[in-house]
Amino acid sequence: MAGNSQRQGAIRKSKKGAQVGSGGQVKRALTGKGPTPPAVERKGHPAARRAASAGRREPDKGRGRSGPGPRSRSSEAAELLVGRNPVAEALKAKVPATALYVAIGLDADERVTEAIKLASNRGISLLEISRAELDRKTGGLLHQGIALQVPPFAYRELPDVLAAAAESTTAPLLVALDGVTDPRNLGAVIRSAVAFGAHGVIVPERRAAGVTATAWRTSAGTAARIPIAQVTNLVRALKECQQAGMYVVGLDADGTTTLDDLQLATDPIVVVVGSEGRGLSRLVGATCDVTLSIPMAGDAESLNASVAAAVTLAEIARARRHA
Numbered sequence: 144m145a146g147n148s149q150r151q152g153a154i155r156k157s158k159k160g161a162q163v164g165s166g167g168q169v170k171r172a173l174t175g176k177g178p179t180p181p182a183v184e185r186k187g188h189p190a191a192r193r194a195a196s197a198g199r200r201e202p203d204k205g206r207g208r209s210g211p212g213p214r215s216r217s218s219e220a221a222e223l224l225v226g227r228n229p230v231a232e233a234l235k236a237k238v239p240a241t242a243l244y245v246a247i248g249l250d251a252d253e254r255v256t257e258a259i260k261l262a263s264n265r266g267i268s269l270l271e272i273s274r275a276e277l278d279r280k281t282g283g284l285l286h287q288g289i290a291l292q293v294p295p296f297a298y299r300e301l302p303d304v305l306a307a308a309a310e311s312t313t314a315p316l317l318v319a320l321d322g323v324t325d326p327r328n329l330g331a332v333i334r335s336a337v338a339f340g341a342h343g344v345i346v347p348e349r350r351a352a353g354v355t356a357t358a359w360r361t362s363a364g365t366a367a368r369i370p371i372a373q374v375t376n377l378v379r380a381l382k383e384c385q386q387a388g389m390y391v392v393g394l395d396a397d398g399t400t401t402l403d404d405l406q407l408a409t410d411p412i413v414v415v416v417g418s419e420g421r422g423l424s425r426l427v428g429a430t431c432d433v434t435l436s437i438p439m440a441g442d443a444e445s446l447n448a449s450v451a452a453a454v455t456l457a458e459i460a461r462a463r464r465h466a
Contacts, residue, residue, distance in 0.1 A: 224293050224359050225286035227254040232364020234261040239294050243267055246274040246288035255289055262291075284356070296354040296366075298373040301345065301380055305387050307370060308342035308411075313463065315389060315411040318456070319345040321377055321427045322418040323448050326352040330361025331449035332416060337365040339456035340463075344371045345380055345413070378426045384413045390432045391415060393423050394451050398436035402455060405435060408462035416452045419445060 223244070224233055231254045234240070243262040249255065262269055272280075274288065281290055308315035318336045323329055329352040336344055352358060353373065359366055374380040381391050390407050393415040415431060417423035428434065437446065437454055446454070
């Protein structure tokens with residue numbers, strides 16, 4: 144019978160006599176602590192120390208977004224906009240800012256002098272720090288001795304961008320990016336869009352570069368001069384542009400027409416630039432009214448996304464000047 148086993152060890156002996164089974168003492172037994180937690184959650188573990196150190200550095204690196212506009216979809220962390228041209232352009236555009244960092248002993252030129260004057264006039268804190276400290280704050284970026292602390296970039300709503308383009312004295316011209324993940328390409332496209340008279344830029348919210356400090360710097364501050372809309376669904380945004388009376392022209396190496404034969408240059412259009420690797424996504428390509436290729440010599444297989452955008456926008460601008 145259970146509990147009456149005579150095998151060796153079944154009956155435990157103590158000073159109080161023989162005891163069989165638990166004797167009702169289970170509740171007083173030791174309990175385990177459960178599974179071992181991950182290394183990053185174990186106090187004193189090297190992985191936990193590294194994670195804590197990274198968390199302390201996060202505010203200094205500023206991984207949010209910056210720029211003008213009514214709202215922001217990105218994280219709420221401020222970031223540093225670096226470089227003399229981007230800083231001066233951002234201040235001239237009255238981009239919201241909280242502090243201007245200048246390296247001690249900096250050899251100031253007219254851009255630095257102008258940036259300091261604009262910041263002073265707007266009541267923005269001017270802080271002189273060592274170049275080593277500025278290197279640390281900017282995460283090793285080429286800052287040219289000056290950095291502006293700015294809030295996250297605030298994108299415009301697409302309907303506002305379309306309305307502003309419609310009010311222009313020239314036919315609306317927008318640039319949309321499909322799968323461009325390098326912020327330097329985004330910055331270069333923004334710079335070309337401003338240079339060749341585009342009225343706005345459209346970027347997807349997911350799987351695409353946003354307007355970060357790197358994009359700001361590559362744009363040479365021109366991101367402050369053009370409205371930029373961030374959309375959750377690029378195909379839906381392009382259809383909204385079509386409903387507003389615009390043609391969607393996608394850049395594609397196997398396009399149905401070439402840039403030389405583009406008949407829509409003087410019409411309201413959206414130029415869609417795909418990634419250099421895979422080009423336009425399938426759904427975006429199917430949404431385009433026209434797919435456009437750029438004539439090239441046989442030795443060149445493709446162009447960088449920002450270069451392709453610049454070539455196309457330059458040709459559209461030329462066609463519009465001579466229309």
